[in-house]
Amino acid sequence: MKDVVLGLVGVGRIGVMHASNIAALNGELNGQGINVELRLTDVAEDHARKVSAGLGAQFLPSVEALIASGVDGLVIATGTGTHPELIRAGVDAGIPVFCEKPVAMNVADSLPVLEHIRAHNGVVQIGHQRRFDAGYLEARRAYQAGELGWIHSLRAVTCDMAPPPVEFLATSGGLFRDCSVHDFDILRWLTGREIVEVYAKGSNNGDPAIGEVGDVDTALALITFDDGTVGTVSATRYNGAGHDVRLEIQGSKRSVMVGLDDKTAMESAEAGIAFPSGEPHKTFAERFDQAYRSEMAAFVELVLGQRENPCTPEDAVAASRVADAAQESLASGVPVRVALVGAKAS
Incomplete structure (x- = not known):
């Protein structure tokens, strides 16, 4: 039996989800001869102790104590502002790190972290x-196998059923950085192409407080890929019909849609x-329950040295660069070349 000890930092909404998935993962992997142990910490100690007790995990009083306890991998599920420091801590300890997106709030803040990871051969x-x-895996397979022909357009949609608290939105970096960055990442991953230009528009028709913190509740970006293919990426905080995430890929031979099923809103x-x-x-x-479980299983495999990294920091920074360009275009009202955002950040 191989033992893998994962240390989780942060037990807010997504941290609790990861903690639960890790606990469930242990049962799934036992049959493969892998035992996964969870240890966790959070500055909200009382809450963290309750979570650890409920999952049979060990609570540690600090990140330093968590790392010093001998964990094999570090899972970071804290606020974006803490990501750079915690990534560095894990890399400096010589252990693989899983960090929720993004690496940092923007590309400028992400690049020094990227350099630190590279300098220390971090994973x-x-x-x-x-x-x-x-669905995304099948769409990627079909595209790469040539079954769709050449792609003439793509349409990605991310719709929240209701907005998160305004306190969160005030520090989220904006709708494109918080929501659409997932679409920018998946479009790069699926097509193997780079997004080179973004032209974004947005509006506020819901809670005025969203506009007061400098964000929009609805936005759309016209994107252009390096081969000239065009697409749109849209997002909203007010999709009362339900949480709706879809991707339409229209090809010269076939067209497919990810997220089209009986639960489509x-x-x-x-x-x-x-x-x-x-x-x-x-x-x-709920929409990505199985994907989150598979993602954490992949991290366990990464810790064990059984697979390649499925989403590198370089991948994440590339998606963040597009999100930064979208936010800049939203503010300026003009198209923005993605490469210039990276150049400015450098």
């Missing part, structure tokens, strides 16, 4: 869970059409 997996979703306006007929997803955690 860091960034959490872009859509890479593990069955959309209704047909055509007479006699009952599809979709299921209950729509309510949250991102």
